[in-house]
Amino acid sequence: MYIGAIDIGGSKTIAGLVNENGELLIEKQIVTEKSDCAAHFNRCAALLLEAAAEYGAPAQALEGVGVSLPGMVDHSHSVLLLAPGAGWRDFPAAEFLREALGIRALWCENDVNNCARAELRFAGAPENFLWITVSTGIGGAVVADGRVLLGCNSLAGELGHCKVEFEHPLPCPCGSRGCLEAHASGAALSRRFARLLAEDPQAAALARERGASPDAAGCAALAQAGFSPARALFDRAGGYLGQALAPVVSMLNPERVYFGGGVARSLGLLLPRMRSALGARAAESCAGVEIRATGLGYEASLLGAAALFLEQAR
Numbered sequence: 366m367y368i369g370a371i372d373i374g375g376s377k378t379i380a381g382l383v384n385e386n387g388e389l390l391i392e393k394q395i396v397t398e399k400s401d402c403a404a405h406f407n408r409c410a411a412l413l414l415e416a417a418a419e420y421g422a423p424a425q426a427l428e429g430v431g432v433s434l435p436g437m438v439d440h441s442h443s444v445l446l447l448a449p450g451a452g453w454r455d456f457p458a459a460e461f462l463r464e465a466l467g468i469r470a471l472w473c474e475n476d477v478n479n480c481a482r483a484e485l486r487f488a489g490a491p492e493n494f495l496w497i498t499v500s501t502g503i504g505g506a507v508v509a510d511g512r513v514l515l516g517c518n519s520l521a522g523e524l525g526h527c528k529v530e531f532e533h534p535l536p537c538p539c540g541s542r543g544c545l546e547a548h549a550s551g552a553a554l555s556r557r558f559a560r561l562l563a564e565d566p567q568a569a570a571l572a573r574e575r576g577a578s579p580d581a582a583g584c585a586a587l588a589q590a591g592f593s594p595a596r597a598l599f600d601r602a603g604g605y606l607g608q609a610l611a612p613v614v615s616m617l618n619p620e621r622v623y624f625g626g627g628v629a630r631s632l633g634l635l636l637p638r639m640r641s642a643l644g645a646r647a648a649e650s651c652a653g654v655e656i657r658a659t660g661l662g663y664e665a666s667l668l669g670a671a672a673l674f675l676e677q678a679r
């Protein structure tokens with residue numbers, strides 16, 4: 366079975382073919398052009414057809430298509446309600462792509478929800494789990510009894526905009542202050558690390574010596590090398606994450622929490638303080654929830670698009 370999958374991210378867009386076992390057969394990438402939404406969706410359709418042709422599967426061979434979008438999608442998996450990073454709003458994404466591709470069996474969904482679907486369908490996730498993406502921003506998805514929870518306005522899982530800092534709240538891209546995303550995202554870590562490099566000559570010298578980039582990955586490299594000011598930045602972020610997760614795990618009793626996104630590769634640096642915050646704040650019976658990085662890597666959202674198709678086509 367050939368399933369078309371499209372993952373439109375904040376900076377890049379991937380289209381490819383996936384089979385029913387979640388094996389990625391081919392993928393192609395372009396830059397996400399945010400200035401003209403319809404033009405970009407047309408390019409996505411062309412990219413998918415190009416990938417299919419290159420693999421030797423004509424459009425008629427596709428069973429259907431799933432799409433991951435960087436924003437909120439309505440309950441019918443059709444309309445992109447809002448993609449804040451791209452500035453897109455109320456775009457009939459599914460109908461547009463159905464027309465462009467000539468394929469009716471096509472559905473769209475928020476990318477983080479689709480990551481959770483990929484974990485559920487292709488990677489043996491339990492029936493109750495949370496998925497947290499920590500990259501430039503922070504997003505979340507909730508799977509309860511084997512189903513992705515959408516919430517009344519498709520906003521379930523919006524962990525990134527819970528308030529976690531009240532004494533020195535930083536501005537968040539959402540317009541509010543003190544959000545988890547403003548204090549514990551990859552962008553937040555990068556900002557703090559850049560400041561550390563500017564203010565601490567020892568940090569700057571060590572970063573140069575180790576070729577560490579001035580971002581969250583560079584901060585992780587220094588933290589792993591035992592440089593305590595870099596380690597402290599991860600401790601702080603981990604504490605905020607645990608603080609935000611505590612009421613959620615107490616309420617939902619997930620079996621596992623998966624972390625995805627770039628910062629997930631540094632999960633080991635975030636875990637000690639995350640664990641202690643959970644221990645201090647969550648219900649005792651839920652605080653020991655298993656926490657692990659996803660094994661799906663950067664393809665999680667693309668594979669999740671295929672999982673969405675399989676779920677909807679049932």
Ligand SMILES: [Zn+2]
Pocket residue numbers: 525526537538539540541542544546547
């Ligand atoms: Zn926010």
